Amino acid sequence: MKIAVTSQNRKTITEHAGKCRRFWIYEVEEGLVVGKNLIDVSMHEVLHANRQKLAEPLAGINVLIAGGMGPGLFDRLMQGGILPVITLEEDPDAAVAALLANNLDRLPVRRSHRCHERQHASP
Template identity: 55%
Template sequence: MQIAVTSQNRKNVTEHAGKCRKFWLYDIEKGAITDKHLVELPIEDSFHARQHCMADELAGINVLITGSMGNGLYHKLLQRGILSVITLEEDPDSAVSAFLDNRLDRLPLPDNTHCQGHDHHH
């Protein structure tokens, strides 16, 4: 299993998954973290920029942990079999460990049908 965590500042779980270009990727085997590395995408490979496909570096993820995301991205990932988890946990390592232990506090998906702060619908 592979878990991606949005971390635009390379330190914390950050918000706005659609615009994020930096992700910690965790490889998981038998419920334990076996590898962690940072992926930095060019702006044209963000979820927001790539409407109909995913960046190759994220193509193998099973779970996305983030501080926030819109409904469109949530459903796009769900169609690909990717579980999205919105959390207030700020530390990426703690978020992944808590997720693996089924104790990560999850926030509900925002009740919106479009990206906030944008003038267009998805």
């Protein structure tokens, strides 16, 4: 199993998953983390810009942990067989450990979330 965690600053979990360019990728086997790598995606590969498929470095993930994401991304991940997890936990390692122990506090996706580009559109 592969778990991706948004971490723009390489230290904490990033809140806006759609704009994030850096992800920790955890390789999990039999419930244990066996590898961890930091990947970078280009501006053209961020989840917000790339709506058809995940960028190659993110291909094959089973879970995406983030501090926040919009309902469109949440739904796209679910439809693609990827479990989206929104959490207040800030430490990527702690979040993955808690997820694997089935005690990570999860937040619901905010269905009233609006993308900032649409907020400024004229009627």
